[in-house]
Amino acid sequence: MADRIMLNQTSYHGTDAILEIANEAKAQGFQKALVCSDPDLIEFGVTSKVTDVLDKNGLSYEVYSDIKANPTIENVQNGVRAFRASGADYIVAIGGGSSMDTAKAIGIIAANPEFADVRSLEGVAPTKHPSVPIIAVPTTAGTAAEVTINYVITDLEKKRKFVCVDPHDMPIVAIVDPQMMASMPKGLTASTGMDALTHAIEGYTTKAAWEMTDMFHLKAIEIIARSLRGAVANTPEGRKDMALGQYIAGMGFSNVGLGIAHSMAHTLGAVYDTPHGVACAMMLPIVMEYNAACTGEKYREIARAMGVKGVDGMSQDEYRRAAVDAVKQLSADVGIPSKLEAIREEDLPFLAESAFADACCPGNPRDTSVEDLKALFRKLM
Missing domain, CATH: 3.40.50.1970 (Rossmann fold)
Structure with missing residues (x-):
């Protein structure tokens, strides 16, 4: 094919x-x-x-x-x-x-x-x-x-x-x-920037990823990781780089799809009207931890692109943890919350079933289930 x-x-x-x-x-x-x-x-x-x-x-x-x-x-x-x-x-x-x-x-x-x-x-x-x-x-x-x-x-x-x-x-x-x-407020700059990072990381790890899209996604991760904090501070350099980084991420993921961080974010937006970028940012590290075992050596390159030093001397578990921690740190630095208080236990079946039916779900590197998705949503509570 x-x-x-x-x-x-x-x-x-x-x-x-x-x-x-x-x-x-x-x-x-x-x-x-x-x-x-x-x-x-x-x-x-x-x-x-x-x-x-x-x-x-x-x-x-x-x-x-x-x-x-x-x-x-x-x-x-x-x-x-x-x-x-x-x-x-x-x-x-x-x-x-x-x-x-x-x-x-x-x-x-x-x-x-x-x-x-x-x-x-x-x-x-x-x-x-x-x-x-x-x-x-x-x-x-x-x-x-x-x-x-x-x-x-x-x-x-x-x-x-x-x-x-x-x-x-x-x-x-x-x-x-x-x-x-340039007129975007800080909160919107942060959330849309984290959406772009989610595009790049999910696109890089999706089942359909290949060499050309990997090239786009790794460059996008690098640009976003170095420029999002500056964009939130409204520096001209940060704005310019984020404009380019998010576009490059789009060049990739549009052609290979995404994963369950987006499936779950779509569901949170529909049910609670959660801003899409905020939902993506909250789900991304949770989903990265879940997917880690199915990503080979890709988290080493994600960590490197995120600016983590010494990745070549790390074990697989270490560089996978480093990649997730770098994403968590960037999200925290730009003011994204890690919990969503609106979620209730009784909502979980509908949330999980909706996310499982979402068009992004099949591209996830790890095959998932409604029960798995319930457990992942629960981590936001």
Whole structure:
């Protein structure tokens, strides 16, 4: 079986990268954009950094902002109606994973109306047509949704998140401009950064990992480990490096999948509305300990990339412990909690069953069970 790599047609990185949006829109012959961005980004003037570029270049657009932090089926349905009513022929997605995931679902349904039932997109949906063209502009350094073939939607009725994996949904252009991330508060910087680290570590250890994705993931771990503390302190160097590190992680995991840290984080987000990055950060060291015996020598390289010294002189048990401890220390240093008080014993069966059914679960390096997942969730209590 062949290994596959899928990336954006084009990506721009660095200060003032957003100026390329106008050039790309004109080169592609686009006529009108639906700008997808969440209400907070509009209120705090982040979205306007992009719409100002469109305005200065005489490019037409309408704004759609009915987007929640954990985007819902209704957010997508309303967005599809807004896209059709606007007469737009492309989408500019501005935000974190929420805005980009919503934009992906809108773009897929607009191009594949037979999937109007948003739930029908769960898993690997057999869509026939590429999404409406998307230019993605991340404002958080974490999800890497601008370079992935994944998106996640919340089903409020069933209290669950579902993962959609579709090569047709990848944005054609990614604009990774660290200036768009400079206004992130410390807590959001920390949580999205830990999400990026979870992507890199799970992608590196997933069953489908191979040499090319290992290259991406190890470099991403190295960059994130050295830059996240600085990004939380809002240093220009930290912001710039995190913008790149999270993108590189996305280049890898989008092509090989993730594991149960993400399965469990999706469930915590759906049930308790736990921010995704916080949930990932809390689950990552717990899952790393659980998976350690099935990872060969990979934790030695994770420890090395995390900046641990002397790993070549360590035993396997020592470097595995060192890798987990380095992740715990980084998470603590950026202010992520290690416990979730909302979890109750009676919730565990539903949490475990939902995580077991999640699309990320099969990629985990260690085969798991509902009972194992219950025990792992219990460690958060």
